[in-house]
Amino acid sequence: MVSGTQQIFDKLDRDLAEGFRMMQRLRLLDLDNRKGKAPGGYQSTLAESRLPFIFMNAVGQQRDVETMLHEAGHAFHALATRAEDIYAYRHAPIEFCEVASMSMELLGNEFIETFYAAPEAKRARREHLEGVVEVFPWIATVDAFQHWIYSHPGHTRQQRRDAWLNLMKRFGGDVDWTGYEEALANMWHRQLHIFLHPFYYVEYGIAQLGALQVWANSKKEKTKALRDYQNALALGGSRPLPELFSAAGCKFDFSTATVKPLVKLLQTELQKLLILGFEKVFGSFGKPGGKPSPFRLDSVKRNPFSSTR
Numbered sequence: 001m002v003s004g005t006q007q008i009f010d011k012l013d014r015d016l017a018e019g020f021r022m023m024q025r026l027r028l029l030d031l032d033n034r035k036g037k038a039p040g041g042y043q044s045t046l047a048e049s050r051l052p053f054i055f056m057n058a059v060g061q062q063r064d065v066e067t068m069l070h071e072a073g074h075a076f077h078a079l080a081t082r083a084e085d086i087y088a089y090r091h092a093p094i095e096f097c098e099v100a101s102m103s104m105e106l107l108g109n110e111f112i113e114t115f116y117a118a119p120e121a122k123r124a125r126r127e128h129l130e131g132v133v134e135v136f137p138w139i140a141t142v143d144a145f146q147h148w149i150y151s152h153p154g155h156t157r158q159q160r161r162d163a164w165l166n167l168m169k170r171f172g173g174d175v176d177w178t179g180y181e182e183a184l185a186n187m188w189h190r191q192l193h194i195f196l197h198p199f200y201y202v203e204y205g206i207a208q209l210g211a212l213q214v215w216a217n218s219k220k221e222k223t224k225a226l227r228d229y230q231n232a233l234a235l236g237g238s239r240p241l242p243e244l245f246s247a248a249g250c251k252f253d254f255s256t257a258t259v260k261p262l263v264k265l266l267q268t269e270l271q272k273l274l275i276l277g278f279e280k281v282f283g284s285f286g287k288p289g290g291k292p293s294p295f296r297l298d299s300v301k302r303n304p305f306s307s308t309r
């Protein structure tokens, strides 16, 4: 896990690679699952030493690679603000913290051949991009539901249930829930934000739009995109959100003008992976002699209810 990830950063950027190497040297990574270990995955900053620490529960799945890259993005954010003396400026608003992490998922996924043989890498990349698409309607559902809850005080259980089901009808896509009506009606229980963080969760959508722009920029001009990304991270929380986005080479804007080209990019990339990867991937299963991978590519999709952050 560590060496595969290190190789990704070696290919991506010298400074990021050095940062991750330092984390290994200083034993700032607790990655493997073990008996009795708390669940979940996160990056936490050790305030006195101003160093990042990554905690997670890797068991050898593709999701672990995504989590590793995600948390590493947060860790790079912490490292980038180390020299900032004002404590409050060493942390950006969460909408931008998640740009740091989600960008790293997209940028790092370009090099996951360090974990997989080529056809498997394509499939992993495809699953990741599908997850990016799928998370938007889920975020919209959770956000709209929170707005409904707080703007309808005194509502009954039945009214709340109906409101949720209406939103699932609006955003939930073409899924047949026959026989699972209760699961559908209670699905919102799975999103912790609804219970703990009023009106929060939309920040992941805001951040994903930023991350997609960083990724789009890197496709045009990789070095500049990486440099802008790092410069924006180094600003920490010293600037308002739109300025952090702009330093990273992104627009803080959710209009069609910004979203449409990103959707187009996702469509094009997914199409490429479908054409180039699909048959090869499914043809390659069970064939001996391929590069052995310690990482399983499960059919389980990236989970939008993930306990990682």
Ligand SMILES: [Zn+2]
Binding pocket: 070, 074, 097, 098, 101, 308, 309
């Ligand atoms: Zn995160």
